[in-house]
Amino acid sequence: MSVLKAFKTVSEAIPMYKSLNGVFLIYKPPNLHFNRMRETVIRNLCRDLNDMKVRPQLKYVVIEGKTNESLRVSVRDSFADHPLVVGPRYQPNDFKLGTTKIMHEHVSGIIVCGINNGNKMVHKMKMSKCVRFYRVTGLLGEATDNYFHTGKIVEKSKFTHVKRGHIDKLCSSMQSSHQRKMFDLCGVDIQSQAAYELALQGPLRPTDPNVPLLYTIKCVDFSPPKFTLEIVCIQEYDMYLKTIIHDIGRVITERMDCG
Secondary structure, eight states, X not given: OXXXXXXXXXXXXXXXXXXXXXXXXXXXXXXXXXXXXHHHHHHHHHHHHHHSBOOOOOEEEEEESOXXXXXXXXXXXXXXXXHHHHOOSSOGGGOOEEESOOOOTTOOEEEEEEEGGGHHHXXXXXXXTOOXXXXXXXXXXXXXXXXXXXXXXXXXXXXXXXXXXXXHHHHHHHHHXXXXXXXXXXXXXXXXXXXXXXXXXXXXOOSSTTOOEEEEXXXXXXXXXXXXXXXXXXXXXXXHHHHHHHHHHHHTTOOOEEO
């Protein structure tokens, strides 16, 4: 079965700009703030659109000659609309680019963005409170002042006695406590019928947008001194994820920093 693909070549900037409405995915690398990445995307869009065939200068009518003689009427380009006067045809203010989650500078991954009219869909996705998956790497034997590998080391300790079973057991305990917290926020007993009926409706989501909630946490890699946790959560922020690593290190009498 053959698949027919229709391609349309566009050389004019106006129809291309009008088509920039929707939702797209983009990878944010580490050590790059979202606002800087946003500026880069918009700047490249402006550059590419201005390199295409843009609208011509506006015209204005000139009437010349003596009033007692025949007048000459001509049409000229308006210098008030010249790109050297008003700037390029497409500028950063012509674009609206938003996202469902503004990642911290230290966090990397795929984010959902909307451009122009696509921001309406992005807002709906944001209000739906979708869960997010993270993989966080910790380093045994060190503690930093900002819970991140770029911080100043404030403490060192031995980690040879730490086994994967210690981390797995602690992750299981943390997951259980957070699951109980979900039902506590709803005001029901986890052992009750009401809790069972709530669980059938899907993952519980807190009504307070400032309360982070952890659904799943497990160790997916243990290669001392490094280990990696897979965390499924909602309404999280970067310090919340870093604190999880720090708390695990504190409980097992070690100090870990996030990487």
